[in-house]
Amino acid sequence: MKKSLPSCVEETINFCLPLGHVRVKSMFGGHGLYFEDTMFALEADGDIYFKTDKETLALFEEAGSEAFTYEGKNKPIKMSYSLVPNAAWEDPEDFLYWANLAIAASRRSKNKKKPKNK
Numbered sequence: 001m002k003k004s005l006p007s008c009v010e011e012t013i014n015f016c017l018p019l020g021h022v023r024v025k026s027m028f029g030g031h032g033l034y035f036e037d038t039m040f041a042l043e044a045d046g047d048i049y050f051k052t053d054k055e056t057l058a059l060f061e062e063a064g065s066e067a068f069t070y071e072g073k074n075k076p077i078k079m080s081y082s083l084v085p086n087a088a089w090e091d092p093e094d095f096l097y098w099a100n101l102a103i104a105a106s107r108r109s110k111n112k113k114k115p116k117n118k
Helices: 007-015 057-062 086-090 092-112
Strands: 022-027 030-035 038-044 047-051 067-071 076-083
Touching (some): 007 030, 007 047, 038 092
16 A cells, blocks of 8 residues: 655645656655656655755745754754745745745756766
8 A cells, every 4th residue: 555645745746736747755754856857855744845055045044944954963964955935835836936946956956966987
């Protein structure tokens, strides 16, 4: 029997339908959300976080979003993912705006990684 997804993941998929297919993978007790081959969001403890980078972080902070943080061995570790702004859940167009920012940030991050030597 297939395990059901958290409602926030289902809602994110539905909001992102205009973009195309969103794939979900279980990971670390949560879920990663992918558009094409790019992870642009993660779900942890029932919350959705969008990928951020130096170009988008300030926009998320201005919208009142907090970064995804987990407890490391010696201190909290802040990840480059921020909560979806609350207002975005009320407006599908606004949600897509933030999702597109996350996809772009994820692609920029992926492009910065050096290719593996063969």
